[in-house]
Amino acid sequence: MPLRTAFAVSVSKTAAALSRATGRGDGSVIGGRLGMMIDPDLLAHLAAGRQIALVSGTNGKTTTTRFTAAALGVLGDVATNSFGANMPTGHTSALARAGTTRYAVLEVDEHYLAQVIQATQPRVVALLNLSRDQLDRAKEVAMMADLWRQALASHPAVHIVANADDPMVVYAAGAHPVAEVTWFSAGQRWQDDSHVCPACGGHIQRGEAGGWACANGDLRRPTPQWTLLDGEVVDPEGQPHEVKLQLPGTVNLGNAATALAVAARFGVNPVDAIPRLGSVASVAGRYAQVEREGRLVRLLLAKNPASWLEAFEMADVAPTLLAINARDPDGLDTSWLYDVDFSPLRGRQVLVSGDRAMDLAVRLEINDVPFTHVKTFADAVGAVPQGRLEVIANYTAFQDIRAELDRVL
CATH class of the missing domain: 3.40.1190.10 (Mur-like, catalytic domain)
Known part of the structure; x- marks a missing residue:
C-alpha cells in the first residue's frame, strides 16, 4: 500500500x-x-x-x-x-x-x-x-x-x-x-x-x-x-x-x-x-422491536411512496405512529405524500408526529383516516394501550425516535 x-x-x-467515542455518529x-x-x-x-x-x-x-x-x-x-x-x-x-x-x-x-x-x-x-x-x-x-x-x-x-x-x-x-x-x-x-x-x-x-x-x-x-x-x-x-x-x-x-x-x-x-x-433480526435499527412501558414497539423506515406501500404490508393491524420530517436527508419536498394511498390504515388507531405532521394530517384527512397528533414519541407511547405499537417514519424522524429509545437498537 x-x-x-x-x-x-x-x-x-x-x-x-473518535466520532463514535464522542457520540457524534x-x-x-x-x-x-x-x-x-x-x-x-x-x-x-x-x-x-x-x-x-x-x-x-x-x-x-x-x-x-x-x-x-x-x-x-x-x-x-x-x-x-x-x-x-x-x-x-x-x-x-x-x-x-x-x-x-x-x-x-x-x-x-x-x-x-x-x-x-x-x-x-x-x-x-x-x-x-x-x-x-x-x-x-x-x-x-x-x-x-x-x-x-x-x-x-x-x-x-x-x-x-x-x-x-x-x-x-x-x-x-x-x-x-x-x-x-x-x-x-x-x-x-x-x-x-x-x-x-x-x-x-x-x-x-x-x-x-x-x-x-x-x-x-x-x-x-x-x-x-x-x-x-x-x-x-x-x-x-x-x-x-x-x-x-x-x-x-x-x-x-x-x-x-x-x-x-x-x-x-x-x-x-x-x-x-x-x-x-435467518440470523438477521434488525438492519441499522429497521424492523427492531423494543419494549417500552408495556408496549412492544417496532420501527419501520419508509422514505418514498414505494417504501410506504411496503411498510403498510409489513405492519400488523395495531396502533400505528406515522412520523414525517423534511430535513436535508429526507428531502425538503413532501408532495410525494399525495402519491401514497393511506387507506390501508383505516380501522387502526393512527397517530402523527414530526416536523411536517400537519402535511401528513391533511393527506390522511383526504383518505378519510382518523388520526391524533402527538408532539413526541413518548406522547405516542402514552396514547396507545399496552401491546403492539407500529412506528413508520422517514429518515430523520426514524433517527429521532431511535434517540428517544436511547439507541438500544
Whole structure:
C-alpha cells in the first residue's frame, strides 16, 4: 500500500473511532471524507484485491446488502457498510475499518453507481428497483435508468443480478451481454413509475404472474432464473428453498432471493447461506422491536411512496405512529405524500408526529383516516394501550425516535 494511502487509512480509522467515542455518529462519513482528502484514490486502493458485490436501487438496498454480506460470510470475513453510508465516503470508511478481507458487499446510492463501479471494479452488481424518491433533488426515474445503462455498458465484464419485474431495471441492464445477467423475480408492488417503456415511450402492458411487455415490442420481461413461489425461493435448477426470516414482509423474501442470487455468483450454495439470512433480526435499527412501558414497539423506515406501500404490508393491524420530517436527508419536498394511498390504515388507531405532521394530517384527512397528533414519541407511547405499537417514519424522524429509545437498537 502506498505511503499516502496507508496514512489516509490511519486517519480515516482514527476519525471514525473518535466520532463514535464522542457520540457524534458512527464515523462512516467523516472517516471516509478525511481519508479521501489525503488520498483521492483511496477507495480504489482499498478495493484492489477484493472480490466485491455492489447493491443499488431506490428501495431495499440496505437490507439486501446485509443479507448478501451474511450469505457471503460462508466464505470468510466480509467488509460492508452496515451503517448504511452508501456514498464513496462511506465505502472508503467501511473498507478501511474492515482491514484485509477477501470479500466486500457495498450498498451504493443509485446516483453514485457509475462512480463506484469505476473505482471498485466489482465482480457483481445487484440492481433492485427504480422509483421516485426525494423530488427536490433526485433525478427523474427514466433518467436514472439511462445513467445506469450507460455505466453498465462501459463495464461488460461485471456480472449483473437484476430484477426482471421492474421495466426500468430491465432497460438499464439491457445493453449488457446476455451471458452476464442473472434475472430474479422479487415482484413490483409499486408500478406507478413504470407505465411507460423507457426504450420507446410505448405503454407497458401487464399480464398475469408478473408478466409485462412494451406495446411496441421494444422491451419485455425476461425469464427469471431466481423466483419466489409460495413463500419459497426457487433457484435456477428449479430447487425450492424454504427461507425463514426474522424480518417481516414479502419484500424481504425478495431481498433474500436477491442476496442468494448474488452469493451464488461467488460459489455459495443456497443451502449454506439460508441459515445465515435467518440470523438477521434488525438492519441499522429497521424492523427492531423494543419494549417500552408495556408496549412492544417496532420501527419501520419508509422514505418514498414505494417504501410506504411496503411498510403498510409489513405492519400488523395495531396502533400505528406515522412520523414525517423534511430535513436535508429526507428531502425538503413532501408532495410525494399525495402519491401514497393511506387507506390501508383505516380501522387502526393512527397517530402523527414530526416536523411536517400537519402535511401528513391533511393527506390522511383526504383518505378519510382518523388520526391524533402527538408532539413526541413518548406522547405516542402514552396514547396507545399496552401491546403492539407500529412506528413508520422517514429518515430523520426514524433517527429521532431511535434517540428517544436511547439507541438500544
